[in-house]
Amino acid sequence: MSDLDRALAAADDSLEKSLERLFGLLRIPSISTDPAYKNGCRETADWLKRELATLGFEAALRETPGHPVVLAKQPKAGAPHVLFYGHYDVQPVDPIEKWETPPFEPRIATTKEGKKVIVARGSSDDKGQVMTFVEACRAWKAATGELPVGVTILLEGEEECGSINLPGFLDEAKEELAADVALVCDTTMWGEGAPAITSSLRGLVYEEITVRAADRDLHSGMYGGAARNPLHVLSKIVADLHDADGRVTLPGFYDGVPVVPDTLREEWRALGLDAAKFLGPIGLSIPAGESDRMVIEQIQSRPTCDVNGMWGGYTGAGAKTVIASEARAKVSFRLVGDQDPSKVKQAFRAFVRERLPADCSVEFEGHKGSKAIQLPFDSPSLAKARAALADEWGVAPVTIGSGGSIPVVGDFKRTLGLDTLLIGFALDDDRIHSPNEKYDLESFRKGVRSWIRILAALAG
Incomplete structure (x- = not known):
């Protein structure tokens, strides 16, 4: 022996x-x-x-x-x-x-x-x-x-x-x-x-943002159509973070993302983890990530951007017709390879500022990132x-x-x-x-x- x-x-x-x-x-x-x-x-x-x-x-x-x-x-x-x-x-x-x-x-x-x-x-x-x-x-x-x-x-x-x-x-x-x-x-x-x-x-970048417009919540009957609505502004910014194919649109976002060897991708393909197996048990069926990537790639080897929370204005029971003075969101990025957390954070903040109307302001609260x-x-x-x-x-x-x-x-x-x-x-x-x-x-x-x-x- x-x-x-x-x-x-x-x-x-x-x-x-x-x-x-x-x-x-x-x-x-x-x-x-x-x-x-x-x-x-x-x-x-x-x-x-x-x-x-x-x-x-x-x-x-x-x-x-x-x-x-x-x-x-x-x-x-x-x-x-x-x-x-x-x-x-x-x-x-x-x-x-x-x-x-x-x-x-x-x-x-x-x-x-x-x-x-x-x-x-x-x-x-x-x-x-x-x-x-x-x-x-x-x-x-x-x-x-x-x-x-x-x-x-x-x-x-x-x-x-x-x-x-x-x-x-x-x-x-x-x-x-x-x-x-x-x-x-x-x-x-x-x-x-x-x-x-x-x-x-995967690494992580986590940001909290607050978009502000008027100095107080406004009556939507009196100011609607004229006053800027931060919820509209923030919603559009969030929507712009992805293109129609599920790719993140931040400039330079994919810098440092490694190319997975074809042999490894074939191993993953052979595992048979399709949308039905992965998403079916949670009541979903259509992958929302990059359309040219397998589900297993989307969840383990590709970078992501997700809105983890978004709120503003009145969210209680019943009606209250206001235009909120501010809107907030929590946004996270999962990183792969050699993506630089500080560069992703800077790119995100620049992305938001470029889309901000002149009469709105934005405040960022960053959390510790990791490669x-x-x-x-x-x-x-x-x-x-x-x-x-x-x-x-x-x-x-x-x-x-x-x-x-x-x-x-x-x-x-x-x-x-x-x-x-x-x-x-x-x-x-x-x-x-x-x-x-x-x-x-x-x-x-x-x-x-x-x-x-x-x-x-x-x-x-």
């Missing part, structure tokens, strides 16, 4: 023990947002520190102004080094009455489809996912006495309350956190039996991880983008200069953040085996 085969066999042989350890972790209430659970968060961090120390890691709790960070390191001379990130805090359990069993009393249940699942708060987000990696390291140590690569494990206790103290910690500890690539296991698979690697995260994160399409680490997942699952993993943001990935890139492989084994029906959160037993078992293979692949 090869070292890889021995490690896989060790993981299978110790599955029951692995579940016992996971259940021990799940029993500790570590709700980071509630001060009443401060001791539970520290107990969880201590538990993880002890477990990692038993695997030969130099493990410690690193204090922050909030909950401690668990930092564990096991270098290997002459081998690549990876930084694995996860979080040990969990969401509140409310509404408690919706839970079928107590949320911190983990159990194995059988679904109506006959699947075995682990039910507990944190089973999927993120304790179960963290333990897939820890148990993969345990299997390598049991089988060969060492890890195939150097490993640093960083587990934070404040992800569910905004990771407020993590950027400062990364800046202080950046020399200790040096690695070749970062690994994050806090994402989902494409579907049951279909692994995925999230290779990009998109894109793993290079030709990344060697990505290719190795894809091959490893294909070997385990028997199908090629889907390389996808995420329409949302995972702040730690941006922090890794900005502060540590690291690209990140986002590989998770959760499913969309895991009820994350909801009562009766679950994690498929098969997701846990094959998650451990997948990380065993990925570590071997990254070792070269």
